[in-house]
Amino acid sequence: MNAAEQADLNALLELSGALLATQSAPEVEETLTTFSVRLLKTRYALFLRYRREQNALRVTTQAGEHAAELGVVLPRGRGLSWRAALSAEPVLHVHRDTLPPEAVLLPGSPRQSALFAPLRTAAGRLLGVLTVGRIAPDFTLREETLLATFANAGTVTLERIYQAARAAATREGVLLALGLALEARDYETQGHTGRTVALAERLGCALGLEEESLDALRQGAYLHDVGKLSVPDDVLLKPGPLDPAEWTLMQEHVLTGEALVRHVPTVPPDALAVIRSHHERWDGRGYPDGLQGEAVPLLARIFAVVDVFDALTHARPYHAARSVPEALALIRAEAGQQFDPAVVRAFLKLFPAQPSGGVGAGRER
Missing domain, CATH: 3.30.450.40 (GAF domain)
Known part of the structure; x- marks a missing residue:
């Protein structure tokens, strides 16, 4: 040569x-x-x-x-x-x-x-x-x-x-279709999947997540409630409070969802953590595992705030929609109790200054 x-x-x-x-x-x-x-x-x-x-x-x-x-x-x-x-x-x-x-x-x-x-x-x-x-x-x-x-x-x-972009777009389309399958059962939740995916990504960016974690957060957001497909309509759509047996049945949706999605080989473990743990609480009084503080996976802590905010600001069979300022006040009041305080601080910065106040964000089914 x-x-x-x-x-x-x-x-x-x-x-x-x-x-x-x-x-x-x-x-x-x-x-x-x-x-x-x-x-x-x-x-x-x-x-x-x-x-x-x-x-x-x-x-x-x-x-x-x-x-x-x-x-x-x-x-x-x-x-x-x-x-x-x-x-x-x-x-x-x-x-x-x-x-x-x-x-x-x-x-x-x-x-x-x-x-x-x-x-x-x-x-x-x-x-x-x-x-x-x-x-x-x-x-x-x-x-x-x-x-x-x-x-x-x-x-x-x-x-x-x-090719990678086309594959990602196809995957996102499939994940969105799974999320919409649940919404098709309940007119009141239409748009919830798309809204929470978009807002979760905004919050993840504000918290400085790397692209790999953002992708897992998006996937978990798309699939977070897929386990509710196994919940009977008379429980899922019940307009009033759930009795203890019904509430136990409702809580099982996170385990069912995780078990279903675990069979999809391309879904990363962090996305599975969102599905399983987005109803855990910072104070340890959530479900299904009663995790507390930073033991709750970070992406689940992030999505928990987004999920409850969207549930508060849109009508459900069991409650009327609250205004954005009211919902933000409730989220703020639950920092250190239901939600990770650092995540709440980042979330509130996504919105213009709002009046403080409100007690108890409640629980999102």
Whole structure:
């Protein structure tokens, strides 16, 4: 292996390592443009993302020297990026002295040689175009090949990210459907699943949860009441107080829910903890295990506040809806008793200042 081949291999290894660490499309685009400038010693690099809804290419990332390319939109067929995208060739090479009429030159851009490498999946779907340019010297065949390899590596990484996003969206849809299955039994609780998922995520972000914990919190929120599918309608929808036997039956829904969801291999343990423990109390008087203080799993402590707040502010068969200020006052009054005081403080900051007061948030079935 000669020195040039070794340099190319080192460049690919370095780019591949950087792409492995990316978690989003913008990170991939930034990595491709930054490394293209540095490893190919180009004047600039641009990434034009394909926008299917507009059938256009849009400059979403830039590195090196540039004019005002960021945000430029090229409708289908306009510019050399589209010529490359519609060609079967892996790279379009344009010399600075032979720029064709369709070249798009923005004010302030000097004439320069450029390479355009489309990113296409194995199925032929266009993801974008990676383009680089420099005034001199002109690009070599070796550099064309290297940029094409960069584009292929970017395509594989973007496909991984898009597939993960599609899988997550499908999973969220399934989880939402399970939550809505319960709501279908009781018109009064319609919207509860969506509201609590959204509010739990806001509270989790306010408390500084990492993405993995936020994801588990969302999953637990979607599925927190799935065990109520086994509770008879005459108990679940009873307008008045439950008798001791009925209350015991109602309390079993958290254990039933946990047992059901435990069979879903993709649901993490922290989400199961939300399902089992969101009716535990800070003072130890909750169910099903009578856990106290920080022995109650954190995500369950977070969701408990959200769940009760939503139950208070929306009508149920067994109580009328309270106003937001009234509900917040009740939540505030239960800090250190029903709820984790630190979680309550973070929750109250999500809302404008409200008058204090109120006693007893009560229990949410």
